[in-house]
Amino acid sequence: MGKATGFLEYERKNAAVEEPLKRIRHFNEFRTPLPLEEQQKQGARCMECGVPFCQNGAMLAGMASGCPLHNLVPETNDLVYSGNWKQAYERLSKTHSFPEFTSRVCPALCEAACTCNLNGKPVSTKENERAIIEHAYEMGWVQPQTPKIRTGKKVAVIGSGPSGLAAAQQLNRRGHSVTVFERHDRIGGLLRYGIPNMKLDKKILDRRIELMKAEGVEFKTGVDVGKDITAEELKKQFDRVILACGASNPRDINVPGRESGNIYFAVEYLSSVTKSLLDSGFADGKAISAKGKHVLVIGGGDTGNDCVGTAVRQGAKSVTQLEMMPKPSVERLPSNPWPEWPKVLKTDYGQEEAIAVFGQDPRIYKTTVKEFQKDKNGNVKKAVIVSLEPKKDEKSGRMMMVPVEGSEKVIDAQLVLIAAGFLGSQKYVTDAFKTDLNPRTNVLTKPDEYETSVPGVFTAGDMHRGQSLVVWAIREGREAAREVDKSLMGYTNL
Structure with a gap:
């Protein structure tokens, strides 16, 4: 993949970054991507290493090594190098729901596991990914994927963070009717209100949400499930429910004076x-x-x-x-x-x-x-x-x-x-659905499964695995969607 000697011929080159004293004057994104021709050289650095740890996503010493989504990294890098941008987008879309998000906020587990990183600088896979998806939007290749046939099955997704959005996207494209419930005034969850605008411009998020609406996903904001609508009502209205409410309990500091203002x-x-x-x-x-x-x-x-x-x-x-x-x-x-x-x-x-x-x-x-x-x-x-x-x-x-x-x-x-992290899911939601919890107050499922102790109720993302990365949330959402689809149809092609 890439150019056989590319990692020897080309140095790693990153997007231009606005100087700190200038960028602190605004809340806009401050990275200027490389020209496509220069980005192709970065794709050339992928060294055909034979064992692509970059896409492995395995746990080593308790930490993820490589992409949890198993993106076909050497293949997309090669397509970037050869300038086959549309095919690169199509290949990336096989495994990834929202590359425009992770290419901005992911810590690049793929690059940490890159073989080039062993004795030099890794391939700039994260920026290659951003170039692929942004060029695809610019060229009009990212179009609504509306299912031709509807199954008649209805799924409720509670929470519109990355796991909820990924699950909704997959299930809707499969032909199920999906409604996403969000307690806040706007869709996006962590992506909307947990990540500052200079890191993820909300126009990027809105662009994807509008696309999902065009595909047929229904979004309902300002609805706090467990308060505004009961779990029983939802289970009657929908064939399946996915809890994707995040790890919403912040860890506190218990010291004298904690009750002080500000x-x-x-x-x-x-x-x-x-x-x-x-x-x-x-x-x-x-x-x-x-x-x-x-x-x-x-x-x-x-x-x-x-x-x-x-x-x-x-x-x-x-x-x-x-x-x-x-x-x-x-x-x-x-x-x-x-x-x-x-x-x-x-x-x-x-x-x-x-x-x-x-x-x-x-x-x-x-x-x-x-x-x-x-x-x-x-x-x-x-x-x-x-x-x-x-x-x-x-x-x-x-x-x-x-x-x-x-x-x-x-x-x-x-x-x-x-900013001391999060302890687990919020009690009023899990109480409403009567789901079992593990000792860390995450929603309990069987190992590597997504159905909760309540039949027909599934879970995904931080609510399931605990506080984690956006890329893990997307993987969980996609996998939960597969399990929901199998439970509804008896088989799945997701």
Whole structure:
């Protein structure tokens, strides 16, 4: 695949990125893709390695290695190299529902497992994927795929995040009538309100939703299943139900002063900013604002980074980000060999912007909050932070991060954003459907299956597997759709 000597002839070249001090002036996407001719050279770097770990998607050492969707990566890279863009789109569409989403927000598991990554820089598969789908839209190749025959079966999908949308797309194209219920005012779930606009422009999301509407998918917003409509009503109206509500319970920080004002969960903050942007271009003043404030972000990962980038754009006075774990190595350690996911230091766009504005990395490692202090109005004004060190728990034998005595420091914090991850599905939904849960409060199914303990009720995405990536959610949605189709028809061709 690709050019036999391409990985030797061509260096990896990425999309142009707007400078941090310029891009923080707006909430638009800030990457300019390569010209198609240059992107073809990047496709040429795919080295016909024989064993394409990039599309394997297997779990190694508890981490995914390669694409969970099993995208036919070497084949699409070869088609990019040869300039067969339409065929590349058709090949990518065999396994992928929404490449326009993952090519913007996925951490590129395919590239981490690329053989070129063993001794050099990986093939730019993520940007090749973006070039394929965007060129396909531009050329008019992405058209509604309306089923010629309807089966007469009706499926309700609860939740319109990536797993719900993927399941709805597949089942609708199979000929079933699909209705997607979303409790918020707009379709998209995590894609809409959990990911900032500069990372995923909502026009990209709206473009796909309009396409799905044209294909026959029905969307109902502002409907909170379990409150506005009962589970029993849904089960009577529909032949099958898919629960794709995400892992919606944010992990909290239980320390003195937690009740102080201006302490928010990360998604609450990000949602308010995106909604205000979409509703009025921020004119309504309803976004939670970091302007002129000392901002403390608790937690790392993509969500923590998104909080940092958003706060910088709003004009924060300072941004500090706390990470409980030690600072990762800059290079792979011998204990973390290729093709495992590389556990190395990653400085994302938000941290780059904070460095450009404030002159230093906002992250403080091996640190957490011990206490919040209030001002006279009951709002947070300072945080007591404490250093952590790893120690083995005598009972469980596990390594735990424990406070270092006497390491406390007091820092200014007028806005606190908790980005400490999620604990599982929301109770009122699972109670409504009476589904069994696992110990982590995710909806329980048999291993590698998607039907819950309630016959006819299925689940997919973060609600099923726990907090994870968009690419995993899409895979789960597609697989759940296959199982639903089999249960309805007795066989499946999905």
